[in-house]
Amino acid sequence: MRFIAGCLLLLLLVSSLSPAHGVLEANNVYLRCRCTKTASLPISLKFIARVSVFPPSSGCSVLEVIIWLKNKSALCLNPKLPWTQHLLENIHNLVKNSQLPAPVKTKKT
Template identity: 40%
Template sequence: MNSKIVYLSIIVLLACLTISEGMNLRGLGVDPRCRCIETESRRIGKLIASVEIFPPSPHCKDTEIIATLKGTMQEICLDPTAPWVKKVIEKFLANKAP
């Protein structure tokens, strides 16, 4: 009887470990890597509906700027070093200020 309890406890423990290891960090609100693999440097300012700025984090050393396009709602990563992107960020931050 005791051996059955030990075996059952081991199986339950292994199942819990397997489930917790298999959990997706993104589902927990944590992105384990950079969101932007490629960035857009062409001028697309008039197509932008909204902009999100993600500062450097433990998961990504880069500042990431993600624009959502009008109409298609497609998300595009912008090149933070492009002069026109810097202007878009300034406008975005000016509109956010109380």
Template identity: 40%
Template sequence: MSPHLRLLLLLLLLLAAAAALCRGAPPAGELRCRCPRAVSEVISPRRLARVELVAEGPHCAVPEVIATTKQGQTICLNPSAPWVKLILTRILKSSTREN
């Protein structure tokens, strides 16, 4: 195999490796939204183990509501859905009673 062909193959291999790294997971600490899509369909509160509200900020321009089911599935909820607003209101009321 000629030296030019070897160099060309090496460059193509490096280019492919760089492209794979760019498409991989973001580096730790990168600021970005955690919810690319959010659902509005009603999910029974009995199925939910945890609901997390992530306020808007430099990481994301919109607030995010991230629910974890009792089975461990993570679901992004639409914060403007009426049923999600109701759940958040109840959580906030219960947390102010505890303090």
């Protein structure tokens, strides 16, 4: 009787550990929002190292704007604020107007 109860308990435990959550996060599909709080103070461009914009999805119904500062910290911005929209427009214009050089292949000898 103990053996059957132990097997059933082990089966229940194994079946409750779903690998789907890890697979979805590995493929950049999140089941929840990344931002719980948003910063409302303007941040100067000279402190920003990287900007990521995550559109609404099935796991999070809001647009998320995350910036990484040069000191390696990350901040979530409120996408409804005028200065955040202005920042996104500036970045969009920079990307649209920039011309990336063609890749150069070097021959190794």
